[in-house]
Amino acid sequence: MEKLRAVYRYLKEKYSLLTLRKYTTLAGTLVFFLIMSIVPLAFWMTLLIGKLPVNPERILALPVFESVKGVLEYVRTEAKSATTGVSVLLMVTSLYSATNLFYQMRKSGEIIYDFHKKRQGFRVRLGALVLMSIVMGMVVGFLLVYAFGNFLFSRIFSRTWELIADYLLLTGVAFLLVLLLNMYVCPYKARTKHFLPGTALTVGLWGVAVAGFSVYLKISNVGRLYGALSALIVFLLWLYILMICFIIGVIFNSERVKNEGGIFKETGKISNKNARKGNTVYK
Template sequence: MAAGRRSMQAFKILRRAVARFNNKNAWVLSSHIAMSMMMALFPFVLFTVALSGAIASLFSHRVVVGDVVDLVFGSWPPSVAEPITREVYAVLETSGTGLMTLGGVFALYFASNGVDAIRVSLLRAYGQDETRPFWKHRLISLGLVVMGGAGLLLAAVFELFLPLGARFVARFFPDLDFLRGWENGTNGLVVAVVPVAAVFLYHLVLLPRRASLLHIMPGAVFTLLLWWGAGAGFALYVSSFASYSATYAGLAGAMAALIFLYLNAAILILGAEINGVLQTDRYADKR
């Protein structure tokens, strides 16, 4: 009986969140986020590769770049990620990796536009007004891009050296069975952590009035679960039913990626709207 009441309550919250989503024209905002993220995707990868140039004397540049690209697109369905990664590598073949260049500055700025589009969607979902000056919330967006690039680079280095370290230690302690599980890296664990970290950072950092971790948890968990389900479903759709190549010819890969980002943006906003509903209920209870 109690489980049934909780299920009914969760359904009512979801229905209210969907109503808020539709009333705020969130589908339009989702397309704005998707286009902004699509435009920011290549600059972000280029910026991250530029960061790898700073440690080129310590690590193999090609290995690090390959690992970074895998981490960026590792959570995407393979049928969607493969055409985009091919273009990424094509761009990297003809691009420099200098960090302190005019191109690097523009890459950083355009990549931050995608984060700023998410900030706007979260403001509307939580019913907040932007009270910070332009320079401040733009610096926050830029900071998240830098943090994301540095985090992916560190994760790539970690993935590179974890197996080497495990094999080295195993030489001296061959009876430690748990070391054998790390000889091939984390086997996708880092890839799974990247979207989790991104969702929580968006909710915690981008809003002027920050909610507690407990209050953002429902929408964040909903977003991550639905992202996983939507990714699996979209991969099945693209590989089995869709015929983007017949409709968009050479743009098929880009269009599939854009639609995938559009779907994920809508899920992100819907998760924020769930938190918005719960926030409204908390304010009503206090009165």
């Protein structure tokens, strides 16, 4: 019984921390900027992978994307049509719009980590551009590996084992992506190991959330409730749930960075003295 009380107190403490950091508000804000950035991001991804031997439809055909496949297909089609006769002005404006999500992620990270040092917006925007380039490179690399793996797995494994291999690859890429985002949103210099637990928590919650969301859609009648808007509502709800999982992981990591001496000096060495005193060293 005492163990159950300890677990209850622990969960209550963590939930109080989440509410203190306004995790649902931050998640909703990031979903808004994701919606605003998703077509520009898809536009640039289409420019990058347009001539590569990859077929994104194979990935969208995975059961994990079944509930939002229609919206994702629409975004991909619109982005592909926008690349026809593209102008320099469109490329510049879409590039700026595409960085908004990562820019706001960093700002949200500063709120979560209680970071008050003033920074130049241009530097943060430039960092968002660099991160966007890295993320797009990771996606292109994943598509190439997936195309090769799909070609190989389909000839070696049965359909069940092929799906398992696909999900393992997708989970690995998701882990690397979330780890990169966690390191980016943190305004302090910290060791990579301090971001691993929160990253694993986010990816694990994503798996549970996607599975639970699929079950919810099967037992509920969303189409009757929302009618023609059901596909869009489902997509927004799907994004909101995934973003909440991401914010939870970031908040979890923020406590580790603050409480476990994960603050770096400019030399790159951990300063336990600074960590004990509560001093912080900025990036």
